[in-house]
Amino acid sequence: MKVDKHSLLLYAVTDRSWLGDNSLAAQVEDAIKAGVTFVQLREKELPYADFVAEAKKVKEITAHYRIPLVINDNIEVAQEIDADGVHVGQSDLDVSAARALLGEDKIIGVSAQTLEEAVWAEKHGADYLGVGTVFPTSTKLDATGVSFAVLQDICSKVAIPVVAIGGINAENILGLQGTGIDGVAVVSAIFAQPDISAAARKLAALVQKAVKR
Amino acid sequence: MKHKGVIFDLDGTLLDSMPIWDNIGSKYLRTLGLAPAEDLHEKIKIMSLLQCAGLLREQYCLPYTEEKIMQQINALIEEQYRSLVPLKPHVITFLQRLNKAGAELCIATATDRYLVEAALERLGIAGYFKFILTCGEAGCGKDVPVIYHRALELLNTRLDDTVIFEDALYAIKSAKAAGFTVVGVHDASAASDEEAIKSIADSYIYTFEEWKVEER
Known part of the structure; x- marks a missing residue:
């Protein structure tokens, strides 16, 4: 298995909305030092050259701490900077292209909202699943909710690791106990916080109780 | 787009x-x-x-x-x-975007089908295209617009709702003469035709990053 499920424990998805005067790489470093175990670089608006430049800086950090780095949706950026992989949506075409262009050794994460999508993604070669949204979220307005029961069902029926995503924070994270997830993915619960290190540290302690034993 | x-x-x-x-x-x-x-x-x-x-x-x-x-x-x-043959820059991202936007894509090429299929399969992008049409199958080269008319039929889209991306001047000429919207794509091999292409085509791009896709 290309992705060690323990590395998915506290999965941080970047968001430059709350950057302020900081650099994204510096925020990622703070988050990793405080316990983040996996990083997904997500950029929706950046031109290619800026995206690549940003990804290179973040990769320097993740490589230094030996934390996997995947790129959201952009196979080409992942290829260019030799990232550890990509995270793509529920599109068979994108999964096939990512596998062909990045090779067998890279991590391909796929988003899923239903058991059918989860089983499908596993069958098509996904290395892990991002399942959500598990709680209402402000960062993805159009995201569809996934119930506790569906999340539980997915975790019991796929062999690849599952990360819960969507609206997870220190207040509700323990609500995922008993679902069978391998980790939680967070965005604003880390990057929107005034003290990123403190926020990540708190989540890193709580997530131990939320994942399956 | x-x-x-x-x-x-x-x-x-x-x-x-x-x-x-x-x-x-x-x-x-x-x-x-x-x-x-x-x-x-x-x-x-x-x-x-x-x-x-x-x-x-x-x-x-x-x-x-x-x-x-x-x-x-x-x-x-x-x-x-x-x-060996690689994709040109930003092609994969462009195909992903068009797919998300719900566009129907096809390939119209002078290259033989078995070569096209071999390259597309290796690159993992075959699935993005509804079909491949070759000049051999269309019965004419791209100096006449037969292949484009046939592709339009198979896509089942309207002429004014369809766009062609092409790097060769002679092909752009015949597609334009047939009333298609054509975007000239820069390729080093056709660098000497750049000005002529710019004067005929509806737009000219150096890479696909320049072409904005409107998501539906």
Whole structure:
């Protein structure tokens, strides 16, 4: 298995909305030092050259701490900077292209909202699943909710690791106990916080109780 | 871009395959252990494959018939489509975006189907296209717009809802004359036609990053 499920424990998805005067790489470093175990670089608006430049800086950090780095949706950026992989949506075409262009050794994460999508993604070669949204979220307005029961069902029926995503924070994270997830993915619960290190540290302690034993 | 249908040329538009054709004579001679003359490329670039085979046979005293030489060159080209030809910059991201936007995509190419399929399968992008149409199948080259009309029929989109991406001047000319919206795509192999293409095509792009896709 290309992705060690323990590395998915506290999965941080970047968001430059709350950057302020900081650099994204510096925020990622703070988050990793405080316990983040996996990083997904997500950029929706950046031109290619800026995206690549940003990804290179973040990769320097993740490589230094030996934390996997995947790129959201952009196979080409992942290829260019030799990232550890990509995270793509529920599109068979994108999964096939990512596998062909990045090779067998890279991590391909796929988003899923239903058991059918989860089983499908596993069958098509996904290395892990991002399942959500598990709680209402402000960062993805159009995201569809996934119930506790569906999340539980997915975790019991796929062999690849599952990360819960969507609206997870220190207040509700323990609500995922008993679902069978391998980790939680967070965005604003880390990057929107005034003290990123403190926020990540708190989540890193709580997530131990939320994942399956 | 709100276009519902997109017709892509393959070589020089989606694939960076022109260097293969550019140096094919030299590559072929090297497989035989021969050193190509420096001006070989200039000489053969406007020749048909048959003429090229004749020139190579004569000038390099090859012990093969022209037909055999053509076969060997074709095998070499096939090998490169199967194992080597890369996508041009930003193609994969563009295809992902068009797919998300719900556009129907196809390929209209002068290259033989088995070569097209070999390259697309290896690159993992075959699934993005509804179909592949070759000039051989359409019965004409791109100097007439038959292949584009046929592609439009198969896409089942309207002429004003469809756009062609193409790097070759002669193909752009015939598509424009037939009333299509055509975006000229820069390729190093057609650099000398750049100004002519810009004057005929509806737009001209250096890479696909410049073309904005409106998500639905």
